[in-house]
Amino acid sequence: MSADLEHPVFLAPAPPRRRRDGAVAAALLAAATAIDLALDPHTSLASEAMMYVLAVVIASYTVSRTAAVLTAIGAVALLNFLFIPPRYTLQVDAQENVAALLAMLGVALAISHLAAVSRREAEAARLNERRARQLQELATELAASSTPGAGLLLAQRYLRGAFCGPFVIAPVAVDGELEVPHEHAALRDGLLACIREAAPLGPGTGRWPGLDAWYLPLKAQHHIGGAVCIQNVAARDAGGLEHAQAICALVGQALWRMKLAASMHAAEEQSQWHKAQNTFLAAISHDLRTPLASIVAAASSLQLQHDKLERPDQERLLATIVEEAGQLATLTENTLQLVRLEHAGELALDWQSVEEIVGAVLRRVRARDPARRIRSAIPRGLPLIKGDPVLLAQLLENLLDNALKYSADAIDLTAGTSGGRIELAVHDRGGGFAAGDDPGIFEPFRRGDRSGQRGTGLGLAVCRAIARAHGGELTRAARPGGGSSFVLLLPLDERQPAPDPT
């Protein structure tokens, strides 16, 4: 690939090299003349003429056709001037010598014509073979490339290898706009016209022959992925036009294939997303309906049977309403948080104190922990962390609420640093989870199997999403003796902020 870039193979016909051809022709004539002069005393005029014919034959195979014809005329003139009597004049005295000269001119011209034809055919065959090989290589490389960018790079490489003139590749962007490089803005009209007509324009194409460039669409069926402009081209270079069209067709087909693949991929993702969304909705509507059913039942009972109910029953129903409504609020909050975290870009992180977050969370959670089962052990002087305090507080609150719900014993909240990270852990003695680490519990709407108990199905999913949004991780490990440890690891910024100078 790089070899091609370093040594571009120009497959276009070689440009005429007049000076070199003139020199070669002159050298051949000079050599024939020198040999003839040297052998003059020993040979006949016929041999000398043959020497010149030889020079013309060699010239026919090495120089351009015009130069070969000029060589033939030169050879006849030299033979006449130097060797045919009267020598050193261009006059010819004998009739037979005139005939010989004319015959020699005829032979020389015929040979040079035949040589030129066969040479052109050989060159054309070689060129065609190299072009065919190039197309084959391009097709192979295009098949292996998967992005439009890579396809366009290949187009660039192969066009550079095939044509000496400058060229421009203008792809059609996703929004339908044609991307023409700034410095070639003048070519935009031609490129647009080429796309509009979906056909090549320029010399030899039958459309807009007055141009000095070919405009070729990158086309496959009805899809046009862009257009190419190849400059400094000639109308008679039919082979070159054909080759350029072949390259553009290959690239156009590849672009079309990539577009199809991309839309297929998008459709697949869309259907996956819909599937996940449906599971999510089914689960959430179940979790929303359960507390709602309790609230409606309790509230309607109070409304209809208020006078018949004993005071303690009324109190119990009211407590149910408040508790279940709280459950609904938590679930709603978690759902929203999960959706927000999924669609959030970078979080706005600022310096936070673990002690403060723990303090604020405990103040809220204690309302649901009248027996003070949560025991916290937060060492002093913990380093600050970068985070979103509201999210981190929610994470911790979810973990503690979970522990309160699923464990009847003491719950330990610990913090510390380990391996360049802050570690916050909630240890409970709950017995619901199977032994061993089960990553499934962090999936939305998975719960340990506890018949009769309801949880906030999203709590742990939200916790893990928050941990990951902070570049951290949340894991669960079984504790020796029963229960779980939920461990949150958050990255620690080594560059702790400096206290103020006072």
Next chain:
Amino acid sequence: MSLRVLVIEDDREIRQLLQSSLGVEGFSVQTAVSASEAAAMLRHTLPDLVLLDLGLPDGDGADLVREIRRTHTVPVLIVSARHQEAEKVRLLDAGADDYLTKPFSVGELLARIRVALRHRGTAVAPSQRLHEHEGLRIDLEARCVSVDGQPVHLTPTEYKLLARLARNAGKVVTHRQLLLDVWGAEFAEHTHYLRLYMGQLRAKIERDPAEPRHLQTETGVGYRLAAG
């Protein structure tokens, strides 16, 4: 004469609920459904307290708070949903006194209203000179602090920070307000100063700094010095 509360809330159910639960507590309740209606009402009568819901149909209320603050010292309580942190802080910075996060219980609401009204009284009187609450004593005139009768030595910055919170005891003071008043405008974004100095203050004042009783953290908003 009963205290007048202006409730600005666009949801009819919540508005009626607030009206009845505040009514039975002896408040005289006026309601408005939008910021513009509230502004019109405020031009005629001045309530003793404003309860302002975030996310009104005609704006977030920041302009209303600024409008109120230009002429009045009436306490303003913000009612917000949990994800409206940024707007909440903006309104507190604009001059609102405190906030409540939805969903809240009536008990919570009444407690906040009591604190807001009590401190309105002390703010009108010459500024607070002494803060005493559960063993913490801050004498703002003598500039001395003690816990359970034991004097506590504070650095000048620590004292400035604590005194700033004590002057608004019971009310939330935003990060920005604290940084502006204690360190100055050029440090308004240096929240890590607060984290470090509040940590030092908790270590000196609180029995259990991880579960403070005095220096309460309002996550994402600011701090509050607990008051009786």
